[in-house]
């Protein structure tokens with residue numbers, strides 16, 4: 352496993368100013384660790400993400416819902432329906448961060464990322480990647496855009512497939528990387544439920 356990305360010190364030390372900092376190294380790390388065919392902890396479920404533009408952000412802004420802390424979230428890149436100016440403002444900000452509108456934006460709590468274990472970090476990032484899905488038709492076949500040929504992307508909620516993937520990879524059988532195996536030997540530190548309780552997408556769905 353390549354060295355995992357760290358949030359900037361300036362962000363960790365700042366408890367006053369609300370910050371969002373683009374994390375291209377985090378996306379690069381996620382591709383090299385989970386997405387690409389040669390990835391150290393390759394998961395074929397992320398195949399479509401080879402064709403996705405992904406933007407990632409670190410933040411020091413605390414987030415929570417129903418008394419639970421949100422540590423990460425996956426959203427589509429285009430701002431959702433809002434007033435024309437509000438939407439345009441959000442688009443300008445996103446373009447400044449990423450040089451365009453990505454297919455997905457992943458946001459991570461910097462304080463947690465700086466202190467959690469490798470296994471917790473891998474499980475959290477992969478959990479968010481599993482929300483970054485490709486649309487499927489009524490027969491379960493992946494959908495592609497007729498005009499561009501690119502996959503049609505959408506946010507996926509929890510389903511049996513996702514549950515199985517995370518448990519298989521983090522609950523029981525360790526994968527190849529030595530650091531990962533060493534960490535996994537200590538026992539599953541993070542289960543599907545505990546990740547879901549820390550994820551903004553999942554909390555929105557249970558609410």
Ligand SMILES: [Zn+2]
Nearest residue numbers: 547550552553
């Ligand atoms: Zn989730």
